[in-house]
Amino acid sequence: MKKTIAVDMDNVIVDIEANWINWYAEAFGVTVTKEAMHGIPEDQAFPDPLAARSLLYKPGFFRNAPVMPGAQEAIIKLQENYEVYIVSAAMEFPNSLPEKYDWLAEHFPSITWRNIIFCGDKSVINTDYLIDDHLKNLDFHKGKPILFTAGHNRGIDKHTRVNSWEEVLELLTSELV
Known part of the structure; x- marks a missing residue:
């Protein structure tokens, strides 16, 4: 498994x-x-x-956002060895639900509807790893939290930090060994 x-x-x-x-x-x-x-x-x-x-x-805000560099290739690579779920606390912005779903369908077609979770509180997510940019989600994760660098979280020394999708791949590939 x-x-x-x-x-x-x-x-x-x-x-x-x-x-x-x-x-x-x-x-x-x-x-x-x-x-x-x-x-x-x-x-x-x-x-x-x-x-x-x-x-x-505003309509279109979430639908038209750019993809993070390296994310598409990294997700496909991770799917070779991991079950990957996309998790978003989208309930705060209910208009974002269809936009985020459509955005994922366009940019990450390898993620099926069964692996998309829109929620309000990520503490219910029980995966082996959580890659997120917010401590409010990572602090309560039952598995291994991975902090993805964003402007707002610079200077925080909590959790394992990754600065790019290349670093995510390096970390999770080493976890397989």
Whole structure:
């Protein structure tokens, strides 16, 4: 039986930071850098955090976000030896449910509907590994938590950290030995 991996979407396989920056610049004419997001909650990097947060509720925000570099190839490679699930706490933004589902179908067709979990609280996820960018999800994971680097979690020394999908592959390939 294969070991299981739960993979978060936002800031792990989806470049939500880049998408948010682009949407904010388009809506308000102000460009924020990814570096401005380092060490603070994502919305606090924008001049108007409430306006920035409102973008998360706009149709198309989640559907049109870019894929994280290396994520597609890494997921296919991981599926050779692991049962891979995509897990997103999408309930906070209910309009994101169909958009995230359609986004996954386009960019990760090897992930079937049986391996997609949209939930509100990831503490119910019981996989061998969880790859996520938020401590609120990793701290309560029953398996091995893996912190995927995002602007908001820089400087945190908790859990095993990976900075790229190349590092994810290295780590999980070494776990097979």
